[in-house]
Amino acid sequence: MTDTISSTDRSKLMGRIRNKNTGPELAVRKALHAAGFRFRLHRRDLPGRPDIVLPRLRVAIFVHGCFWHGHDCRRGKLPEDNAEFWVEKIDRNKARDVAAQATLSQAGWTVETIWQCQLKNGLEPLTERLKRVRERRSRN
Numbered sequence: 001m002t003d004t005i006s007s008t009d010r011s012k013l014m015g016r017i018r019n020k021n022t023g024p025e026l027a028v029r030k031a032l033h034a035a036g037f038r039f040r041l042h043r044r045d046l047p048g049r050p051d052i053v054l055p056r057l058r059v060a061i062f063v064h065g066c067f068w069h070g071h072d073c074r075r076g077k078l079p080e081d082n083a084e085f086w087v088e089k090i091d092r093n094k095a096r097d098v099a100a101q102a103t104l105s106q107a108g109w110t111v112e113t114i115w116q117c118q119l120k121n122g123l124e125p126l127t128e129r130l131k132r133v134r135e136r137r138s139r140n
Contacts, residue, residue: 024116025051025063031123037130046109048100057133059110061126062097066116070094073117 020042029052032039039061040053050060066075070090078086101111110133114126 020051022063022065024065024114024119027119028052028061028063028114028123028126031127032130035127035131037127037134047103047107048097050104050111054130057110057130057137058108059112059130059133060104061112061114062101063114064097064116068093069097069115071115071117073115075117 029039029041032052032054037054040055042049042051043053043060046053046060048060048062051063052061053059054061064071066073067077068090070076070093078090097113101113104111112126112129114123
């Protein structure tokens with residue numbers, strides 16, 4: 001399907017998309033807070049600058065938009081216009097994500113990735129996993 005707006009207008013639209021405090025990120029934060037977790041946001045001192053960090057548990061959470069991070073779902077479909085640009089951009093994003101997650105894991109952090117499309121199924125599986133992590137850490 002061909003884009004119905006000019007490339008200049010499309011560029012302006014894409015440039016206005018936020019990379020912090022997005023709707024999916026706010027939904028995850030709300031669920032974590034309701035489950036009793038306290039956290040920090042966008043820690044610059046950690047690789048990849050995780051969206052949400054639970055420092056006491058050493059858990060870093062990335063909330064990924066399916067489009068921007070190349071998820072294999074309906075929302076991750078790339079535009080047909082300027083396809084080469086988008087493939088390269090998303091591939092760079094994916095490589096950066098893998099590198100940041102590997103560095104965090106090697107440093108002893110638990111890394112969770114939440115995809116935008118997963119939010120429709122609720123966040124209970126995430127909060128339950130984190131509760132188990134909290135229980136294990138409190139016993140040690």
